[in-house]
Amino acid sequence: MDWDSLIGGMLGSPLLVLAAGVVGRIWPDTFAAFASWLYGHVDPERLPYGSPMNRHWEQVSDQEERAARFESDMRELRKDTIKNTLIGLICDKDTDHSEAVRYELDKLTALDANCWVVDAARRYLLDRQKEKKT
Numbered sequence: 001m002d003w004d005s006l007i008g009g010m011l012g013s014p015l016l017v018l019a020a021g022v023v024g025r026i027w028p029d030t031f032a033a034f035a036s037w038l039y040g041h042v043d044p045e046r047l048p049y050g051s052p053m054n055r056h057w058e059q060v061s062d063q064e065e066r067a068a069r070f071e072s073d074m075r076e077l078r079k080d081t082i083k084n085t086l087i088g089l090i091c092d093k094d095t096d097h098s099e100a101v102r103y104e105l106d107k108l109t110a111l112d113a114n115c116w117v118v119d120a121a122r123r124y125l126l127d128r129q130k131e132k133k134t
Helices: 003-026 029-041 052-091 098-110 118-132
Strands: none
Touching: 003 029, 052 098, 052 118, 098 118
16 A cells, blocks of 8 residues: 555645645735636637536626617617607797706717707707897
């Protein structure tokens, strides 16, 4: 019997666990950072088809596509809501809604919307400024 391999086998695993425990105590975020690094370096193209990890990657990419589509739809919905508000404010000729139009116009330009409603709102603000000066 080879005593060196027996002693090395008995001491190797416990010492590795002890070292991992000490590192975990000293730097608590080490294991989370290592897991994130390891997860980030997985190549999904090399995984066997139908494996649990491959299914996980498919679900993750599907969720990312859905989230991107949802964000895009929500952005368009916000733009449409602001446009409708601006149209309603501009069409009301009885009251001066300059502050509200300016506020809604700022929100719309923050969303990078460039359409006829933005031009109409800017014209409305210019017309109201001219009316105040005269």
